Amino acid sequence: MLPLSLLTAAQNKPMLVELKNGETLNGLLINCDNFMNITLREVYQTNPDGDRFWKLKECYIRGSTIKYLRVPDNLLDAVKDEQNRTRDANRSSRGGHTGPGRGAPRGGNFLHTI
Amino acid sequence: MSLQGYTDRRVLLVLQDGRAIVGVLVGFDQKSNIVLSDCKERVYSADEGVEEIPLGLYLVKGEMVCLIGEIDEAIDSSADLSTIRAEPIPPIRYG
Secondary structure, three states: OOOOHHHHHHHEEEEEEEEEOEEEEEEEEEEEEOOEEEHHHEEEOOOOOOOOOEEEEEEEHHHHHHHEEEEOOOHHHHHHHHHHHHHHHHHHHOOOOOOOOOOOOOOOOHHHHH | OHHHHOOOOOOEEEOOOOOOOEEEEEEEOOOOOOEEEEEEEEEEEOOOOOOOEEEEEEEEOOHHHEEEEOHHHHHHHOOHHHOOOOOOOOOOOOO
């Protein structure tokens, strides 16, 4: 599973982001892109020592400043289920035959030879 | 060269800030961004046993990764973390 598919699936979910300078930001993920730039809403920010707090309505975080993101545990199963569903949907939409593979059965029908 | 062989295995991840995290590798990409499930941080100390702190599901930026190694379950489960004393790994310093 790609890290970015997990992140996109985490939209509207709460998460904890630690930056490279040790600051942490707790909030709801609003949006993200392929650089892992993200916007959070209803954010609690703490300084690296964890002794000072700020409340932010919304903030934008440049992806390159992020150390890691902590996301809800149940997101993993949600993304796996979703991937299985789309895989199965693709399978059944492509042809959807359930018979013995491709090609005609060998021999038998001698009408072909007449 | 790929992390593919490590997927769904328990691995040790050492970060540039010196943290050691164990967890199951469930995903990665070309930039070595890492998804770990059931993460626990192992906090080493010279005068106390190793403390394990549960962290849950983590997405770690590739730039922060120093090392990823597969854990030998047999050895790891037979080790008594509370008896292990070790200095923590210092963070990487630049310049």
